[in-house]
Amino acid sequence: MRDVSIIGVGMTPVGEHWDRSLRELALEAIRAALDDAGRSRVDALFVANAFGGETSRQEHLGALIADYVGLRGIEAARVEAEGASGGLAFRQAYLAVASGAVDFALVCGVEKMTDLVGSRRVGARSLALDGDYEGIQGATPAAMAGLLMRRYMHEYGVNLADFAGFSVNAHANGSRNPYAMYRNLLKPERFTRAPMVCDPVSLFDMAPDADGAAAVVLCSSDCAEDAVPRPIRIAGSAVATDALPLHDRADPLFLHAANLALGRAFEQANVEPNDVDVFELHDEFTVLSAMQLEAGGFAERGEGWKLAVNGKIGLEGELPISTFGGLKSRGHPVGATGVYQIVEVVLQLRGQAGDNQVGDARVGVTLGLGSLGATAVAHVLEGPER
């Protein structure tokens, strides 16, 4: 199995890109990533996209984007698992290069959510829940997160205000990220007065649907050494699943798939939670952030929220998370989000994170979730000594 590294990253700003199509967003991100890698050709493209059929009336994005970005002829595929799509496409590219079948692989996560509005967008989002048991009842991702959050608060005696730290931190970091969708600061007192979406999930508990594209170039670590000054090594890669519907999970308050995926990735990389310098988690809902910290062994069961309250998740804290604003402030272009996470960790490990730089970041972890943890994909990235 070949060792694999990242040699190029690129992304578009996240926002409402009503003037540009899926392929145009993909082109901008891919051009940036190829430029960054100093390459014009790759052998394979893995596209992450969750809702292109519903929001843009466009499936079959692998061939479409390969051609549009000037790479006609190369291998291409689209990978989908809701919010985990980006991490999964990255995983396929990693496996392709690790196997030796592909030398240079490109990953592009791209999504346009904001062309659909209101119930039509919510309807599209709900296609990733269990249609026969959740979707058919009119359940939405936010509704399911509301059930989860209420149960979490009940079981662990937590108040709504205790989740504020996650969103406050995300906006503090996002405010300094020119690629972020919402760059406003968020005050804790505003958090508790936010309009309810699905009680107790409020507007400031959940990430905004967004448009955007991010891209990454991978190759074997041997090639990477010659290609760029600071290749970032993929030290761990793992995917795991859980029941898609919440009601079927052994313990809905424990992210079993995230626990499995992070555990495997940590083991492959030979790191422990203490070694992690940056953790880009899937902060689609604040309660999910708390639960991911618990699933990863960064906090005890029922205590993930305390890291936010105690300020440990800030850029200067023990475990910086959402360092470019996370899903909450940078925005959540669903299928692209996992690739944004990779791009952001790469920038951190290269020391190119600008105002958002975490000091001495050497080990970065990404965790992507599909449908509130039904799919979890974890990667451990390692930067060079600096």
Next chain:
Amino acid sequence: MRDVSIIGVGMTPVGEHWDRSLRELALEAIRAALDDAGRSRVDALFVANAFGGETSRQEHLGALIADYVGLRGIEAARVEAEGASGGLAFRQAYLAVASGAVDFALVCGVEKMTDLVGSRRVGARSLALDGDYEGIQGATPAAMAGLLMRRYMHEYGVNLADFAGFSVNAHANGSRNPYAMYRNLLKPERFTRAPMVCDPVSLFDMAPDADGAAAVVLCSSDCAEDAVPRPIRIAGSAVATDALPLHDRADPLFLHAANLALGRAFEQANVEPNDVDVFELHDEFTVLSAMQLEAGGFAERGEGWKLAVNGKIGLEGELPISTFGGLKSRGHPVGATGVYQIVEVVLQLRGQAGDNQVGDARVGVTLGLGSLGATAVAHVLEGPER
């Protein structure tokens, strides 16, 4: 790079499964494949599905199916590229095992097309064309195939009746396949009297949309030797792309992606067209069959149709194709079709093809196409000496 083999296959009959959902069809195929492999667990599942969001209101099929078939926790992903989805999911599983990251991988292609009818189904199918240039004009896959077929007939001086052999052969083979959707024989004189769908593409030129699921279990060839008596080796695997819209292709009458993919797979397997004993091609439209024979080097440009006229494609012919009825007679459950092709070639190479057996089949080739050749995925499979 580890050598990889197939140790289990399974499938459901192809047809109109109005009484069963995507997950139920997948379960039947996966149970059969696991039983065939003598296993109850695998490490990863790759689901091929093209239109689940549109036809079943269900995305995120990786986690859903992994859980439903009793494999909760394993790695899972969904892969999509219209009719090439099945071959691509198989390719991802192959890469995962070849890399060493995954020991036992499962591929499941599953599709339910017939819950949608009329213009709604045609609308769904058209999402895999180029939405900005073809879909927006009301183009459908059959309409594009009509343009292609008319041009082919014009350029090469071919008549409608000259394509009959492809469908006659498919139905002759499908009539003996208990898993086939249409088991009626087709007479050449009926072919030319078929109702037009998109002139000159008639009802008997094109494959029927269908429901079904097929599954395959893969592992390293070393493990395979101990697992089953007749493992089938994956000797070549390749994917290539072309422009998605027909009008953008350098030469619309030449399947460039199929040519690239077959060429690479043949080279890896060290075989030539002459060595191929069974060729499961993507006979979604008769003109595509002719063009695939040309792209693979089985016929000169403009002469692919002659193999059908001369009877060379029958079970006893020089190059048996569509040996279980192909897309035309067995039916075309879009995302699942590529996995059916693999299953059928495996049965041929094991000598388990029953009434459809090709004598002394040792080298089998599958070719899947997405959107009339925008994505092409080719595999060369090798059976044991018999």
